[in-house]
Amino acid sequence: MNQYYVGMSIHSRIRHKQHIRGQSQWTSRAADWVRVYRIQVETMAEARVLEKRIKACGARR
Numbered sequence: 848m849n850q851y852y853v854g855m856s857i858h859s860r861i862r863h864k865q866h867i868r869g870q871s872q873w874t875s876r877a878a879d880w881v882r883v884y885r886i887q888v889e890t891m892a893e894a895r896v897l898e899k900r901i902k903a904c905g906a907r908r
């Protein structure tokens with residue numbers, strides 16, 4: 848699968864494991880997810896803004 852997943856989570860390591868185990872509908876299509884980059888922000892509001900900016904650029908690159 849030649850795609851990137853962009854998302855936010857309070858517990859990113861746990862969320863990453865859930866994706867690998869297929870516990871998420873969208874990411875269950877692939878079992879080889881690799882974390883490429885992680886950004887830590889202070890608030891969920893800040894995380895939402897950043898996530899929208901990244902997704903607006905196109906995550907399929």
